[in-house]
Amino acid sequence: MTATDSYLHSLPETARSIAAPRRFTFPFYYRPHPLAVAAAQDLQKQLQQPRSWEHDFGLDEDFTGRQGKMFGVLVVRDPAGELAYLAAYSGKLADSNHLPGFVPPVYDLLDEAGFYRGGEREINAITQKIEELERAPDFRAARHDLERIRREADAELAAEKAAAKQSKAERKQQRSAAVPGASAEELAALEERLAAESIRISYGLKDLTRALRHRVALAESALHVFEAQIEALRDRRKVMSNDLQQRIFREYTFLDARGRVRGLGSLFAATVLGVPPAGAGECAAPKLLQFAYANDLQPIALAEFWWGQAPPSEIRQHGQYYPACRGKCEPILAHMLQGLEVDPNPLLVNPAQGKEMGIVYEDDDLLVVDKPHEFLSVPGKHIQDSVWHRIRQRYPMATGPLVVHRLDMSTSGLLLVTKRKEVHKLIQRQFFRRSVEKRYLALVEGPVVDDQGTIDLPLRGDLIDRPRQIVCDQHGKAARTHWAVRQRNADSTLVDLWPLTGRTHQLRVHCAHPGGLGAPIVGDDLYGNPAERLYLHAAWISFVHPTTKERVEFTSQLPFPTDR
Numbered sequence: 001m002t003a004t005d006s007y008l009h010s011l012p013e014t015a016r017s018i019a020a021p022r023r024f025t026f027p028f029y030y031r032p033h034p035l036a037v038a039a040a041q042d043l044q045k046q047l048q049q050p051r052s053w054e055h056d057f058g059l060d061e062d063f064t065g066r067q068g069k070m071f072g073v074l075v076v077r078d079p080a081g082e083l084a085y086l087a088a089y090s091g092k093l094a095d096s097n098h099l100p101g102f103v104p105p106v107y108d109l110l111d112e113a114g115f116y117r118g119g120e121r122e123i124n125a126i127t128q129k130i131e132e133l134e135r136a137p138d139f140r141a142a143r144h145d146l147e148r149i150r151r152e153a154d155a156e157l158a159a160e161k162a163a164a165k166q167s168k169a170e171r172k173q174q175r176s177a178a179v180p181g182a183s184a185e186e187l188a189a190l191e192e193r194l195a196a197e198s199i200r201i202s203y204g205l206k207d208l209t210r211a212l213r214h215r216v217a218l219a220e221s222a223l224h225v226f227e228a229q230i231e232a233l234r235d236r237r238k239v240m241s242n243d244l245q246q247r248i249f250r251e252y253t254f255l256d257a258r259g260r261v262r263g264l265g266s267l268f269a270a271t272v273l274g275v276p277p278a279g280a281g282e283c284a285a286p287k288l289l290q291f292a293y294a295n296d297l298q299p300i301a302l303a304e305f306w307w308g309q310a311p312p313s314e315i316r317q318h319g320q321y322y323p324a325c326r327g328k329c330e331p332i333l334a335h336m337l338q339g340l341e342v343d344p345n346p347l348l349v350n351p352a353q354g355k356e357m358g359i360v361y362e363d364d365d366l367l368v369v370d371k372p373h374e375f376l377s378v379p380g381k382h383i384q385d386s387v388w389h390r391i392r393q394r395y396p397m398a399t400g401p402l403v404v405h406r407l408d409m410s411t412s413g414l415l416l417v418t419k420r421k422e423v424h425k426l427i428q429r430q431f432f433r434r435s436v437e438k439r440y441l442a443l444v445e446g447p448v449v450d451d452q453g454t455i456d457l458p459l460r461g462d463l464i465d466r467p468r469q470i471v472c473d474q475h476g477k478a479a480r481t482h483w484a485v486r487q488r489n490a491d492s493t494l495v496d497l498w499p500l501t502g503r504t505h506q507l508r509v510h511c512a513h514p515g516g517l518g519a520p521i522v523g524d525d526l527y528g529n530p531a532e533r534l535y536l537h538a539a540w541i542s543f544v545h546p547t548t549k550e551r552v553e554f555t556s557q558l559p560f561p562t563d564r
Contacts, residue, residue, distance in 0.1 A: 004078075004295045004297070006100070006101070007086055007087075007101065007102075007103050007291065008076075008078070008084040008085075008086065009039070009042065009043075009084060009085050009086070009087060009101065010084055011035070011038055011039060011042070011075070011083055011084060011085060012038055012041070012042050014038060015034070015035055015038035015039070015083075018034045018035050018038065020035060020075075020077070020083065020300050020301070021033045021035070021300065021301055021343075022341070023341045023342055023343045024299055024300065024301065024302070024337070024340045024341065024342045024343065025301050025302040025303070025342070025343060026342055026343040026344065026345055026346070027285055027302055027323060027324040027329070027333055027337075028323045028324055028326060028330065028333075028345070028347075029323055029345065029346050029347055030302075030323060030343065030346075031321075031530065032301070032302075032303035032321050033075075033301040033303075035075045035083070035300065035301050036073060036075055036085075036301040036302060036303035037303065039073040039074075039075055039085035039087075039301075039303070040071075040073045040303050040305055040321070042085075043071060043073055043085075043087050044305075044307065044319065046101070047071075047307055052100065053093075053094040053096065053099055054094065055069075055093060055094045056308075057069060057307055057308025057309060058308045058309025059308055059309065059318070066308070066309065067308060067309050067310070067311050068306055068307050068308020068309050068310060068316060068318065069089050069090065069091075069093055069306075069307055069308060070089065070090040070283070070284055070304055070305070070306055070307075070322065071087065071088070071089050071090075071284060071304065071305055071306075071307055072087070072088045072089070072090070072283075072284025072285055072287070072288055072302065072303065072304040072305075073085050073086065073087055073088075073288075073302070073303050073304075074086045074088075074285075074288035074289065074292060074299055074300075074301070074302050075299075075300040075301040075302075076292050076297040076298055076299055076300055077297065077298040077300055078296075078297055079296055079297075083300065086103050086288050086291060086292065086297070087101060087102050087103070087288075088102055088103045088284040088285075088287040088288045088291075089102060089284060090282060090283045090284045091279060091282050091283075092110075096110075097109075097110050103287050103288060103290075103291040104287075104291070105282060105287060106252065106253075106254060106281050106282075106286060106287060106290045107248070107251070107252045107253075107281070109248075115244075115247060115251070116244065116248060119240065119243075119244040119247075120244070122240060123237055123240050123241055123244070126233055126236060126237045126240070127237065129233055130230055130233050130234060130237070133226065133229060133230050133233070134230065136226070138226065139223075139226040142219070142222045142223040142225075142226055143223055145219050145222070145223075146216070146219040146220060146222075146223050149215055149216055149219045150216055150219075153212040153213075153215060153216055156208070156212060157208065157209060157212055160204075160205055160208050161205065163201075164201050164202075164205055167197065167198075167201055168198070171194045171197065171198065174190070174194060175190070175191075175194065178190060246265065248264065249263055249264045249265025249266075249275075249276065250263045250264075250265060251263065252264040252281055254267070254281070254286060254289075254290060254332055254335060254336055255289075255290055255293040255294060255336065256293070256335055256336050256337070256338040256339050257293065257299075257336075257337070257338060257339030257340045258338060258339035259293070260338070260339075262335050264276050264280060264281055264332075267331040267332055267335055268280065268331050270331075271331060276328075277327055277328055277463075277464055279328055280328045280329075280332065281328075281332060282328075283324065283325065283328055283329050284304055285302060285304060285324045285329055285333060286329065286332050286333065286336060288302065289333075289336045289337075290336070293336075299340060303321055304321065304322055304323070304324065305319060305320060305321045305322065306318065306319070306320055306322060307319065310514075312471070313470045313471050313472055314462070314468075314470050314471075315468075315470075315509060315512045315513055315520070315527040317512075317520065317527075317528060317529065320528075320529060325464055325465040326464070326465060326466060327462075327463060327464030327465055327466070328464050347382065348382050348383070350383050350385050351374035351375065351376075351383075351409065352372070352374065352375040352376065352383075352385045352386070353385070355372045355374075355375055356372070357369050357370060357371050357372060357375065357387060357390065358370035360414065360554050360556065361552075361554055363547075364419065364547075365418065365419060365420060365423045365545075365546060365547050366416065366417060366418045366419060366423060366427070366545075366546075367391070367416075367417045367418075367419070368414055368415070368416060368417075368541070368554045369387055369391075369414070369415045369416075369417055370412075370413065370414060370415075370556050371387055371407055371411075371412055371413060371414075371415045371538075372412055372559075373410055373411065373412040373533045373534060373559070374409060374410060374533070375387070375409065375412075376409050377403055377406040377407050377409070377415060378403055378406060380409075387403060387415055387417065388402055388403050391403075391417050395419060398418075398419045398420070399419075399420055399421045400418060400419075400420060400421030400422075400423070400424040400425075401418075401421075401424055402417050402418060402419075402424070403415070403416075403417055404416045404417065404418060404424060404427050404428055404431065405431060405436075405502065407538055408505065408508075408534075408536075410523075410525075410533070410534035410536070411440075411534060411536045411537070411538060412533075412536075412537050412538070412556075412559055413440070413537045413538025413539055413556050414438075414538045414539070414540070414541045414554055414555075414556050415538070416436075416541065416543070423546050423547075426546035427543060427546055430543055430544060431502070434500065434501075435543070435544065436541065436542070436543045437498070437540075437541070437542040437543070437553075438498065438499060438538060438540065438541050438542075439496055439497070439498055439538075439539055439540040439541075440496070440497040440498075440499070440507055440536060440537060440538050440539060441486070441494065441495070441496060441497070441536075441537045441539045441558055442494070442495050442497055442507065442511060442521045442535060442536045442537075443492050443493070443494050443495075443521065443522045443535035443560065443562060443564060444492060444493050444494075444495060444511050444517060444519035444520065444521050444522065444535075445491070445492060445519050445520050445521075445522055445528060445529070446491065446492065446493070446519050447488065447493060447519075448485055448488075448493040448495060448517055448519055450485075451484065451485050452482075452483060452484035452485065453482075453483060454480060454481070454482050454483070455480065455481045455483065455510040455515070455516040455517070456478070456479070456480050457471045457476075457479055457509065457510055457513055457515050457516055458471065458472060458473055458476030458477060458478055458479055459471060459472070459476045459477060459479045459503045459504070459505070459506060459509060460472045460475050460476040460477065461504070467504070467505070467526075468505075468526055468527075469503070469504055469505045469506075469509050471509065471513055471515065477501075477503055478501060479501050479503040479506045479509075479510070480499075480500040480501055481497055481498065481499050481500065481501075481506060481507060481510045481516075482497070482498040482500065483495050483496065483497050483498070483510075483517065484496045487562055487563075489562075489563045489564075491564075492522060492563070492564055493519065494562045495511075495517070497510075497511075505526070505527075507521070507536060508520075508521055508524055508526065508527050508534075508536070509527060511524075511527075512524065512527035512528055513527075521534060521535055521536050522534075522535040522564060523535050524536075533560065535560050535564070537556065537558055537559060537560070538556070539555060539556050539558060540553065540554070540555050540556075541553065541554055542554075
């Protein structure tokens with residue numbers, strides 16, 4: 001028995017007739033290979049069985065508040081040429097990095113004998129010392145004395161200033177009340193006396209100010225003795241934390257297929273933030289590849305799936321396959337896949353190749369385009385072919401941004417395009433004022449209970465997994481959608497959607513999220529289940545024509561069946 005035997009799982013009998021893929025899975029956009037599906041289904045059966053460790057994944061009503069977990073399977077070929085699979089979970093599970101049958105982490109931050117836990121204990125000891133000093137009676141007394149002395153000094157100085165002001169007013173009154181017939185000698189004597197009194201009060205105020213400042217300075221000096229100790233400890237803790245983090249970045253290393261090693265810090269040095277995000281390297285895919293490389297196992301196919309209840313802000317479907325997250329995993333996997341023959345990136349293939357966009361309406365000012373699904377509205381990072389690009393080719397003399405609004409690449413339907421910059425501004429103003437009306441048709445999975453309603457779920461981008469959007473009450477932008485059921489089927493529902501705002505993926509998230517319809521759009525590979533297309537269509541648009549000033553409206557026939 002080898003060290004890897006406890007981690008290698010036999011593929012089910014049904015998978016033995018499946019041929020291995022020629023290339024490894026492209027992890028950021030894929031449909032899992034049948035071998036990986038078979039492995040995942042086998043793991044899911046195990047997750048449904050009683051276990052020595054207990055974690056409900058939020059599937060049992062008795063375990064409220066628990067959330068699901070991302071799991072991964074990696075089909076591998078061992079040195080003898082036999083196929084098997086490895087299993088992993090992202091992050092911790094049941095407060096453990098080591099559970100039976102799952103590969104270990106790349107670096108175990110929970111290892112009590114490891115440098116991280118040792119460094120963490122040293123930092124925690126300093127934190128404890130800081131807290132002890134902050135709770136010390138002498139420190140609290142010194143702080144209290146300083147606050148009291150400052151209050152007393154402020155009050156005493158304010159009283160002295162008030163007395164000086166009153167004295168000044170009295171001197172002024174004495175000058176005014178001087179006998180008109182007084183001699184010059186008498187007036188000079190009065191002025192000399194009043195001036196001497198003013199000088200005496202002024203010097204007295206200055207002397208008092210110096211004395212009060214000295215008293216406060218003594219109290220500040222007494223408190224500074226304690227604060228200097230605390231600040232020195234905080235500085236030391238900061239240096240130790242930074243040193244510990246840098247050591248993690250250096251020693252938390254990853255292999256590629258050729259045996260080359262790179263540290264976590266160097267992998268993220270060229271990213272926007274320049275440092276790894278929290279949890280980088282703890283996802284299932286890096287764990288699986290690292291274990292395979294370290295144990296002479298050849299990676300064949302990968303799949304990751306969500307198991308259990310979704311987090312409140314995210315949309316995850318129980319049992320659904322998902323690509324690796326880009327924020328945490330892209331720099332790591334870009335290195336780890338070096339030396340493997342990997343499937344080409346589907347996102348580099350032009351999805352609009354061979355497709356034609358229809359023209360529903362055209363005049364000297366604008367066009368209403370009927371955009372096919374899987375067709376970009378504007379050029380992407382790698383693909384230029386788009387509505388904008390084709391309009392620019394067709395009308396080379398057109399000015400301005402051309403495209404007034406956008407549809408997701410996967411969404412079909414009506415898109416408004418202008419030929420002149422001035423017209424673009426006029427229609428864009430209608431969008432800003434929300435006077436442009438749009439209606440979409442969507443076929444969603446399963447039944448929808450109510451007949452109509454309004455969805456208010458604020459949205460923002462998922463910072464570690466773009467282009468996904470998440471619901472966020474704190475930082476999300478307001479997003480509102482009216483909806484109404486149009487047709488009910490046995491396994492799906494056709495709904496009308498009226499977006500009142502235009503957030504990225506708004507309709508997709510509002511349909512899929514439990515706080516919305518709780519029914520993902522059919523074919524939604526981000527928030528639901530993939531199909532031959534996304535069943536979302538921009539079917540109707542209405543706006544005021546910028547030249548005729550009349551309200552116009554246009555419709556597009558639904559390009560997919562309504563009873564799927």
